[in-house]
Amino acid sequence: MSDSLPRTGPDACPGAIQVHQALDGGLARIRVPGGALTAAQWRTVTEASAEFGDGGLELTSRGNLQVRGLATGAEVSLAERLSVAGLLPSVTHDRVRNIVASPLSGRDGRGVVDVRPLVAALDAALCADPALADLPGRFLFALDDGRGDVAGLGADVGLRGRTVLLAGRDSGLRVAPDEAVAALLAAAHAFLAERTVQWRLSELDDGVARVAARLGATPPGLPAARPVSWGPIGPVPQVDGRVAVAAAVPLGRLSPDQARLLRDAPSVILTPWREVVLPDLPDEGFLARLDEAGFATDPDSPWVGVTACVGAPGCARAHADVRADALEHHSGNPSHGLPVHWVGCARACGSPAGEHLRMEATADGYVTA
Known part of the structure; x- marks a missing residue:
């Protein structure tokens, strides 16, 4: 759902336990802090989708599934x-584990x-x-390593360097890495103390x-960080001599075959x-397999930045x-x-942060827009 709509009811944001009932069945959202999954976790998710769902996987604008x-x-x-x-460590906190992070942090030599x-x-x-189980399901944390890639996503509480x-926006507060988690949680508590229905x-x-x-901080009044349109696409050299490969997922949905392919990473x-990054590879050979499977592996591909909500027939509003x-x-x-985002109604579910072209279906x- 778009975050611009007025808050007139309870937060119905789905999770792995509280699912949304759509026309095509139940919708479960799996929080993936930092977007990172081990090979074993990825296999679990793909097998679970094949067994319990439709076999595909949707990527969200917060790096979740x-x-x-x-x-x-x-x-x-x-x-x-x-x-x-290990993908559901807390039943009570399932829907509040919204954490985005710089995808290549610690690997490509950028960031502080x-x-x-x-x-x-x-x-x-x-x-x-x-107490933080009471955070709304749309509350977002961002951990930006200083390069500025996720700082502009409009997270409620975040770190840039x-x-x-x-x-x-800059809060005026500076912290060392070993102080960062405590500071971010203190900010989340402060939000809970100030909010009513927000x-x-x-x-x-x-x-x-x-x-x-x-x-105890005073914001300097600087403009908010600007969002980037998309992340890296193609091969990315790592500082350890290995390679990461990155590809966009057209329309943000992995087919069952595409999801299974990533088990080999x-x-x-x-x-x-709505991209995937496969780090720690010996070379960039996996990129050809992604391209053959329909991923967008070229930065100039017309599919880079093109996403969509589920639309009809999966959604009754579309x-x-x-x-x-x-x-x-x-x-x-x-x-x-x-970026172009196609939506079936004015709710504009899944809209990306920042400037983008919205293709909105109407009657x-x-x-x-």
Whole structure:
């Protein structure tokens, strides 16, 4: 759902336990802090989707995964499978484990802080804090290693290098890496103390100043970090001599065959731009396999940055089969230069952060925004 809609009811954000009932069955969202999965975890997810869902996997704009087509009650078996794999460490905190991170942190030599250990530490500390189970399901943490790739995603609480961000803005607070997790959780507590019905920090009047004040900081009033349109595509040399390969997932959905292909990788990193990064490879040979399987492996591919909600017939609100229409529109056409998101209704579910072209289906056809 778009974050711009007024908050008039309870937060129905889906999780691995609380699923959304769509026309095509239950929808479960699997939180993946930092987007990182081991090979064993990826196999668990793909096997679970094949057994309990429709076999495919959807990538979200927060680097999470969605399984569609669940039969009634199948979420119980899915949750058990995820728990064994370490993908559901807390039932109470399932929907609040929203953590994005710089996908290549610690591998390509960029950035000032390796945020990989911070992702694990933040997730563990978050799940260990009973009060933070009350965070809304749309509350987002971001760990940017200083390169600026995820700082502009509009996270409620984040880190860019050593700068604590609130709603993407400089809070005025600077922390060392070993202080970062405590500072981010303190900011989350401050948001809970200030909120009434708001789901996002940006929805609070003077929210940045109010939360910063509780942290003993004064925001300098700098503009919010700007979002990047998409992440790296193609081969990326690592500082250890190995290679990471990155590819966009057209329309943000992995087919069953594509999902199975990624089982052959040492690990999988999901990005907020609906891409996959396969790190720690001996060479870039895997890129050819991705290309053959229909991934977008060329930065100039017309599919880079093209995403869509599920549309009809999976969603009752949708006015069109947006995925089919997007496939017809973009096949063979050059890139728009901006990310393009196709949506079946005004809710605009799954919209990316920052400037993008929205193709919105209405009862009278498509409109652009």
